[in-house]
Amino acid sequence: MKEMIVKVKNVVKRYSEKLALDHFNMEVKEGEILGLLGPNGCGKTTAINCILSLLNFDKGEIQLFGQKMTPNSYDIKRQIGLVPQEVSVFENLTVRENIDYFCGLYVDDKNTRRRYVDEAIEFVGLKDYVKYYPKKLSGGLKRRLNIACGIVHKPKLIFLDEPTVAVDAQSRNFILEGIRKLNQEGSTIIYTTHYLEEAEMLCSRIIIMDNGKDLVSGTTEELKAMITTSEKIVVSFLSLEDEMIDSMHKIPHVVDIEKKGEDLIIKFENGNNNLSNLISFITEHKLTYRKLYSQLPTLNDVFLELTGRELRD
Amino acid sequence: MSHFIRNCIYQGKNLFREGSYTFWVILYPIILATFFYAAFGGMMDPSFEDLKVGVEENSGITHVLEEIDFINIYEVSKDELVQKFENDEIDAFVDDNLNLTVNKSGINQTIIKEVVEQIKQTIKLNRPIDGSEFSVSYVLGRDQESNSLTVIFYSLIAMVSTYGVFAGVETASLIQANLSNIAIRINSTPLKKQNFLIAGVMVSLLLNLFANAALLLFINYILKIHLFNNIKYSTIIILLGNLFGVILGIFIGVSNKKSSTKTLMAIAITLLLSFFSGMMGPWIKVMIDKHVPFLSRVNPISIMSNNLYRINFLGSTKSLGEGVIILIGYCIMLLFASYLFLRRKSYDSI
Structure with missing residues (x-):
């Protein structure tokens, strides 16, 4: 059985009047890539800062590696790597010096440290920039340096707080690939993001957050299975009267119909032959359409059904 | 470490x-x-040579102050004190009890005050003033921009x-x-x-x-x-x-x-x-x-x-x-x- 690395139980955190974490719960097992998914301001970073004991919290309990986490838990901190949301490096140290400085806070042996630094530089692809100061690096390269400083000591548990924000596509893919590799090498990863595709592509398990609460948790498939909609069919009709839309509600398994511009999005609950049922309806009523395609539900649909809002809002 | x-x-x-x-x-x-x-x-260049100190006639302090190279002694009666100050003929006046009188503040007055304080301290320590080397210790011969x-x-x-x-x-x-x-x-x-x-x-x-x-x-x-x-x-x-x-x-x-x-x-x-x-x-x-x-x-x-x-x-x-x-x-x-x-x-x- 895999070891429980992180256990967060009923944590409440208030900023004056604002409730940032509302009885937040989270469990992470060894070897997982856990995605904390939610819109900006939902409490993802606050959760991480509480877990790391950087922030006080009002109520609840946090354990890392089976022990209570406190600001003085230096032994626990030795096993953790943090990649903060903002690039957090020394502006007047070069790329290599920055990585070496942070590695030195964990690793005493000089030779091991040199090896780790070389590996981290290789890992994030900054070999050609080792003598550069951060201010001379592009946004994407800075993010890579930010990651290198957090993972250089080969931690067991890595917190990555929105590492791909404001990053170009090339660096983004590089980063995501790197995270997967870190996980394959044995690190457990907690990854916060508001990008659905990233969470879906990368994470073995996802917790959806909103307003400081953990709404649901599970694998992508488990989350999608939780909602009523199991299939969406998008049709663009040449012309369609409102009465016809009302009639469409009678098609078996239709749960909702939404008009978005020229597109009509018809949502179906679990059921077979949804597409053929719809096509039969179109043929029967001699309707003409420009396009028609079927979609499986996304995490955005999960979020929409849980909160009534889109994650992208 | x-x-x-x-x-x-x-x-x-x-x-x-x-x-x-x-x-x-x-x-x-x-x-x-x-x-x-x-x-x-x-x-500004008020050198030490310019320090003009007024003392009473036959004052006991005269021979001590005379030992200090950068101080020029002028015997002044208390009646003419105000006039001497107004004409800038003296920077400060020191009476027999080592009380210092000045009519304005400035670098010269500060230096004279320090000298008088040093003399007072020497007396308090019961050290003989005559032949004492204390005056030398101020700044003399030290090549300073005074x-x-x-x-x-x-x-x-x-x-x-x-x-x-x-x-x-x-x-x-x-x-x-x-x-x-x-x-x-x-x-x-x-x-x-x-x-x-x-x-x-x-x-x-x-x-x-x-x-x-x-x-x-x-x-x-x-x-x-x-x-x-x-x-x-x-x-x-x-x-x-x-x-x-x-x-x-x-x-x-x-x-x-x-x-x-x-x-x-x-x-x-x-x-x-x-x-x-x-x-x-x-x-x-x-x-x-x-x-x-x-x-x-x-x-x-x-x-x-x-x-x-x-x-x-x-x-x-x-x-x-x-x-x-x-x-x-x-x-x-x-x-x-x-x-x-x-x-x-x-x-x-x-």
Whole structure:
């Protein structure tokens, strides 16, 4: 059985009047890539800062590696790597010096440290920039340096707080690939993001957050299975009267119909032959359409059904 | 230990490579020294030879004062005292009880006051005044620029000593997770806050002492103004000034959240204290000494500049002890106040 690395139980955190974490719960097992998914301001970073004991919290309990986490838990901190949301490096140290400085806070042996630094530089692809100061690096390269400083000591548990924000596509893919590799090498990863595709592509398990609460948790498939909609069919009709839309509600398994511009999005609950049922309806009523395609539900649909809002809002 | 040294090296590199730090701490004082030298260099030159001291006829003090080369004695009756002062024929009048009378404040009067104080102390110690060597200890034969420019330079050195304030501010920001992004990362590592802070204080002190040395070498070898005769006591004062500056910076750094406020506070405090200590002209110091003498006694930069002046220019260490105690007191108070902010390990907001 895999070891429980992180256990967060009923944590409440208030900023004056604002409730940032509302009885937040989270469990992470060894070897997982856990995605904390939610819109900006939902409490993802606050959760991480509480877990790391950087922030006080009002109520609840946090354990890392089976022990209570406190600001003085230096032994626990030795096993953790943090990649903060903002690039957090020394502006007047070069790329290599920055990585070496942070590695030195964990690793005493000089030779091991040199090896780790070389590996981290290789890992994030900054070999050609080792003598550069951060201010001379592009946004994407800075993010890579930010990651290198957090993972250089080969931690067991890595917190990555929105590492791909404001990053170009090339660096983004590089980063995501790197995270997967870190996980394959044995690190457990907690990854916060508001990008659905990233969470879906990368994470073995996802917790959806909103307003400081953990709404649901599970694998992508488990989350999608939780909602009523199991299939969406998008049709663009040449012309369609409102009465016809009302009639469409009678098609078996239709749960909702939404008009978005020229597109009509018809949502179906679990059921077979949804597409053929719809096509039969179109043929029967001699309707003409420009396009028609079927979609499986996304995490955005999960979020929409849980909160009534889109994650992208 | 190796952790500590690595911290010192990297914090030192980070600080030394900061362009604004290098400018304010190393270049700016040199520019200021050059400016003062150009602006005030030829303006004021009341040399010791010009000190004119009035004494009563057949006064017992006459033979003592006559021994001091830079003092000229004039016998003056009390009736003609006012007129002699008005005509600037004497700078000060000393009666048989060693009471000093002056009609204005200035450098000459300050020097005469110091001389009289030294004589009083010698008498109190029951040491014979006749044949005493004490007069030699003032400044004679020491090749000094005996003018008001010296006061300005002592103030400048005192101000630069406190410039560790900037490094202190930077160090504090790097360790408080509610003050900077990098502090969030540092606080998530196993590095203990106090270790980072001690390394930061050490590095700040060393870099600032290096900046002090650069300024002193510039003043001594380029401007050819020789300011130091008593290296031991001067070093103590400068070291304490540096320590005060760094700890003041730590306090400003940990007690304010906004970066711009911190820098502004550091500049404002050091400039204001320097202004009151006479850096913009000795007349300010004279005015403060006359009207608010307490301010001079508690202003750390005044304490430093006064003591540097007295130690090196007048050969007097009488206020050194008090100055050292006050400066150490400031350091302890600021350290304690900083600790109140720093002891927090977790924050309410970041």
